[in-house]
Amino acid sequence: MITGDFQEKxxxxxxxxxxxxDGGRFTSKLESSExxxxxxxxxxxxxxxxxxxxxxxxxxxxxxxxxxxxxFMIRNSFMSSSQYFAGQGFSTQSWTQLFSALPVWREMLNSxxxxxxxxxVIVLCSTMAGFTFAKLAFRGRGFAFVAVxxxxxxxxxxxxxxxxxxxxxxxxxxxYLSAIxxxxxxxxxxxxxxxxxxxxxxxxxxxxxxxxxxxxxxxxYWRIALPMARPALVTVVxxxxxxxxxxxLVGLLFLQEPTNRTITVxxxxxxxxxxxxxxxxxxxAIMSALPAIAVYLxxxxxxxxxxxxxxxx
Amino acid sequence: xxxxxxxxxxxxxxxxxxxxxxxxxxxxxxxxxxxxxxLVVGVLVAIPIFQAIYYSMTNWNxxxxxxVGPSTYMTLFRNPTFWRVLENNGLLLISVPVAILIxxxxxxxxxxxxxxxKIFRSLIFLPTAISWVVIGMVAVRIFADPGAVxxxxxxxxxxxxxxxxxxxxATAILAVALTFVWSMIGTNxxxxxxGMSTIDPAIFEAAAIDGAARxxxxxxxxIPLLKRYFQFSFVLTVITxxxxxxxxxFIMTGGGPDYGTTTLEFFIYxxxxxxxxxxxxxxxxxxxxxxxxxISIVQLRLLRGEH
Numbered sequence: 001m002i003t004g005d006f007q008e009k010x011x012x013x014x015x016x017x018x019x020x021x022d023g024g025r026f027t028s029k030l031e032s033s034e035x036x037x038x039x040x041x042x043x044x045x046x047x048x049x050x051x052x053x054x055x056x057x058x059x060x061x062x063x064x065x066x067x068x069x070x071x072f073m074i075r076n077s078f079m080s081s082s083q084y085f086a087g088q089g090f091s092t093q094s095w096t097q098l099f100s101a102l103p104v105w106r107e108m109l110n111s112x113x114x115x116x117x118x119x120x121v122i123v124l125c126s127t128m129a130g131f132t133f134a135k136l137a138f139r140g141r142g143f144a145f146v147a148v149x150x151x152x153x154x155x156x157x158x159x160x161x162x163x164x165x166x167x168x169x170x171x172x173x174x175x176y177l178s179a180i181x182x183x184x185x186x187x188x189x190x191x192x193x194x195x196x197x198x199x200x201x202x203x204x205x206x207x208x209x210x211x212x213x214x215x216x217x218x219x220x221y222w223r224i225a226l227p228m229a230r231p232a233l234v235t236v237v238x239x240x241x242x243x244x245x246x247x248x249l250v251g252l253l254f255l256q257e258p259t260n261r262t263i264t265v266x267x268x269x270x271x272x273x274x275x276x277x278x279x280x281x282x283x284x285a286i287m288s289a290l291p292a293i294a295v296y297l298x299x300x301x302x303x304x305x306x307x308x309x310x311x312x313x
Numbered sequence: 314x315x316x317x318x319x320x321x322x323x324x325x326x327x328x329x330x331x332x333x334x335x336x337x338x339x340x341x342x343x344x345x346x347x348x349x350x351x352l353v354v355g356v357l358v359a360i361p362i363f364q365a366i367y368y369s370m371t372n373w374n375x376x377x378x379x380x381v382g383p384s385t386y387m388t389l390f391r392n393p394t395f396w397r398v399l400e401n402n403g404l405l406l407i408s409v410p411v412a413i414l415i416x417x418x419x420x421x422x423x424x425x426x427x428x429x430x431k432i433f434r435s436l437i438f439l440p441t442a443i444s445w446v447v448i449g450m451v452a453v454r455i456f457a458d459p460g461a462v463x464x465x466x467x468x469x470x471x472x473x474x475x476x477x478x479x480x481x482x483a484t485a486i487l488a489v490a491l492t493f494v495w496s497m498i499g500t501n502x503x504x505x506x507x508g509m510s511t512i513d514p515a516i517f518e519a520a521a522i523d524g525a526a527r528x529x530x531x532x533x534x535x536i537p538l539l540k541r542y543f544q545f546s547f548v549l550t551v552i553t554x555x556x557x558x559x560x561x562x563f564i565m566t567g568g569g570p571d572y573g574t575t576t577l578e579f580f581i582y583x584x585x586x587x588x589x590x591x592x593x594x595x596x597x598x599x600x601x602x603x604x605x606x607x608i609s610i611v612q613l614r615l616l617r618g619e620h
Binding site: 041042051052055056058059060062063065066067068069070072073076121124125126128129131132133136137138139141144147148151153154155156157158159160161162163164165166168181182184185186188189192211216217218221242245246247248249252253264267268271272278281282285288289292293295296300303304307308 | 338343344347349350354361368375423433436437438440441442445451461495499500503507527556560581594595599602605
């Protein structure tokens, strides 16, 4: 709060117009009604430093550019094919046609099942390995850590061909299991990295207390460490959900039947068919994007935490 | 003495007695807990990369293979199509600074904390949640003729430039690069915002007292302090450009027209699953891996040099 006082002083003296100062952010706290404070801040903003108004307008424009595709999808999905070419009109026809052009619900279910199973694999592998790498010292652990984490650097495309041939050899193409295993394996290195970093922050005393209570290391992992790792777990789950739900390549190769493919693969197939109308495609795009957007909106915080962890470690 | 410390000593003595037994239990537990991750990653990631290296030196159609030797790489390097594809990767690399600097500017603006900045932050980050397939499907219509880009050109009096941007190689790769830059904005903005929030505000206050202008504060103080974030964002952006655009290219252009938008990662897919030449596909995969590995090593060196 020292900063707050200071900024108010800078504001008052107008020593440095607006650089790091905060408009009416601190003075407005004095207002009794919160809503009035909110509006007051806006009024002060508009009256204040012209550069801040320019910044505001720029941010508005940027937001428009970032959200334009969403507007485009929604607007065009509510048109019929002919209305789309005419560039005007409103119709829900494309939405009803979507469900006959694409087994949307079936594919969404496939996506959900595959996401859930792959994430279960990732969570199990990464928390167990992360706990070991952080807390259970033994010879060879360093090598194992580097080997698992190092696999983060291998791009999917570099291994996808041998992977395809191997899994085809075991007759797993068009079987959920192939996609689940591949997604699980691809997600585990980064998740392990994240979990190791998290478990390193766990005090050694917690483990010792568990040992004194007669718990085995396995039970300490399951009963103590895992429940304490909840925030990191949420980050792993959210990151992986968005990644797997949105992936095309793995699904495209391993799940080729309309009955077992994911929504993203179904959408890509529909799109490359070049027969279906654009409004139907846009309706499908919205359906496929909704779950990931919902997860994003609820767990944004965790997504950011996972993203920026790469810098701090 | 308080009872806690006494308890602590007994506990320690107790532990010391059991040290030997505990050691062996720890090794056993550690190996057991590590096993699933090691197995999954080993079988499904590590082994395939060695297979890729082996098969890259063979004639392989997915079923039978004949050993050829490292000369396959010479054949690839003499293939003009390979260089054409690599050129596309190079063109994407040129767009990387743009994909970093635009978000840096946006982050600096959000960091001014103008009215509604939290909402702006959320909305600008929102496209991160949608798939490349969806982004690609919208991008196709935006760069087509008629489409949003052409309308925009007409509106600013550049209507004579109008065309289907995906119909020619030069403009198609530009369209892919622009879409890529657009979709990196959310992620990179968040990275820089996080970086800016770690800077002690006292530094800016000191600069303000010294009468430093806003611009020079940004150039002389903010940017140098964000060095690590620049490096992270650079690596992430390059990795995305080289390994995450498969779906975008698949949807937007299918690699065409005429290899105009085929990058290494897309070339792998084409060679293996369209042409049926699994050996060449695996080989390009190895080239891509080596390329990214090189970039990561350089990055690590830079980081280490600092400490």
